[in-house]
Amino acid sequence: MRPAPAPDPERTGSYLICATPRTGSSLLCGLLDSTGVAGHPESWFRRQDEREFAAEGIQPYPVLYEELAADPVRTATGVLGFLGLDLPRAARSPSGTSASPTSSTPGGLKATAAVPDPREGVAADGTIVTGADRGRVPAAFEPVLADAVAFSAECGASLYVYGSVANGTVRPGLSDVDLLSVDLTDPAGVGQILSARYADLCRAVEISAATAADLAGDSDTAYGFRVFLRHYCVHLAGPNPSATLPAFPADARAAQGFNGDIAWYHRRWQRALESGTAPAGLLGVRAARKTLLAVAGLVSVHDRTWTTGRARAALRWGQIEPGLAAPLGQLLSWAAAQRRPASEEVRLALAADGIVAAVVDRFAGLIGLWPDDPQSQGGW
Numbered sequence: 001m002r003p004a005p006a007p008d009p010e011r012t013g014s015y016l017i018c019a020t021p022r023t024g025s026s027l028l029c030g031l032l033d034s035t036g037v038a039g040h041p042e043s044w045f046r047r048q049d050e051r052e053f054a055a056e057g058i059q060p061y062p063v064l065y066e067e068l069a070a071d072p073v074r075t076a077t078g079v080l081g082f083l084g085l086d087l088p089r090a091a092r093s094p095s096g097t098s099a100s101p102t103s104s105t106p107g108g109l110k111a112t113a114a115v116p117d118p119r120e121g122v123a124a125d126g127t128i129v130t131g132a133d134r135g136r137v138p139a140a141f142e143p144v145l146a147d148a149v150a151f152s153a154e155c156g157a158s159l160y161v162y163g164s165v166a167n168g169t170v171r172p173g174l175s176d177v178d179l180l181s182v183d184l185t186d187p188a189g190v191g192q193i194l195s196a197r198y199a200d201l202c203r204a205v206e207i208s209a210a211t212a213a214d215l216a217g218d219s220d221t222a223y224g225f226r227v228f229l230r231h232y233c234v235h236l237a238g239p240n241p242s243a244t245l246p247a248f249p250a251d252a253r254a255a256q257g258f259n260g261d262i263a264w265y266h267r268r269w270q271r272a273l274e275s276g277t278a279p280a281g282l283l284g285v286r287a288a289r290k291t292l293l294a295v296a297g298l299v300s301v302h303d304r305t306w307t308t309g310r311a312r313a314a315l316r317w318g319q320i321e322p323g324l325a326a327p328l329g330q331l332l333s334w335a336a337a338q339r340r341p342a343s344e345e346v347r348l349a350l351a352a353d354g355i356v357a358a359v360v361d362r363f364a365g366l367i368g369l370w371p372d373d374p375q376s377q378g379g380w
Contacts, residue, residue: 037235115169127247136168157184158238224257248288250306255297260370288334
């Protein structure tokens with residue numbers, strides 16, 4: 001963090017920004033931070049995240065809570081979602097005692113709260129296999145899907161569910177409902193409506209948007225989209241282009257289609273950090289999540305297996321390259337929301353000799369990067 005501004009009796013001591021998801025609050029926080037005089041607002045306190053931390057016995061962002069109590073100007077916080085700030089309780093475990101840290105594994109990696117897909121892997125014929133199946137969707141989530149289908153029917157859009165709801169590992173109250181729409185009108189608005197409607201059942205209803213054109217062609221992004229649609233998505237409504245897609249090999253081509261844009265994203269994160277257009281903590285989390293997916297591709301190709309699990313990937317590549325175990329562990333702690341990224345840590349991770357650059361280098365050598373800017377390929 002930059003040093004806090006000098007005290008000014010004419011300046012307000014602190015402020016909170018309350019916003020609903022996907023209303024531009026992250027952009028607003030980044031712009032305020034870039035002024036150098038409006039504190040360092042970031043998006044940290046979300047009631048649904050605190051429930052997840054409590055369920056895992058994890059103390060959420062303990063340093064941030066302490067800083068907020070001691071110096072609110074330095075830690076003026078943007079609140080995404082429903083504000084539920086209660087410092088005396090928030091910094092304590094469900095039992096009312098101080099929460100103890102999660103256990104660490106060799107290399108500094110910590111167990112994450114995410115539940116991996118136990119069925120993800122490679123079939124006997126070498127193609128990708130996952131647990132995504134209509135029959136594994138829990139009955140408790142059928143009303144969410146039914147409402148989403150009703151919205152999609154109004155414009156004839158295709159709708160799919162993916163992630164933990166699709167593979168049956170969802171945890172009510174702690175997981176997102178992840179939907180993919182093809183040609184849906186106002187997916188962000190629909191997501192907001194459903195998120196509010198089912199706030200007690202899930203953290204949020206996230207709707208990714210795509211178009212039918214995104215499936216066409218020989219570009220890396222189109223190939224990756226077809227792989228994703230075929231193996232990770234469960235069709236709910238509308239035209240179903242995935243029905244005609246073959247099973248795809250678990251190979252470098254699929255790994256490249258998923259994460260061959262990692263170098264482009266690395267440059268994008270570096271520019272955002274240098275310009276101050278996004279908070280360092282937010283960039284750290286985004287970089288950690290994407291970079292560990294790229295590491296999952298490395299593990300898949302190196303071990304001739306298939307995984308998109310971040311924790312599994314970080315642990316395994318830390319065994320392959322012990323020198324990267326600690327920085328990969330740091331990324332995993334950010335991705336799993338176990339620890340808040342510090343500005344200097346993010347700067348080092350995104351540096352030319354940092355962990356993200358190291359992953360880009362390994363990915364380029366073992367798998368291959370996209371030759372074009374992903375935006376020029378019509379990324380989905």
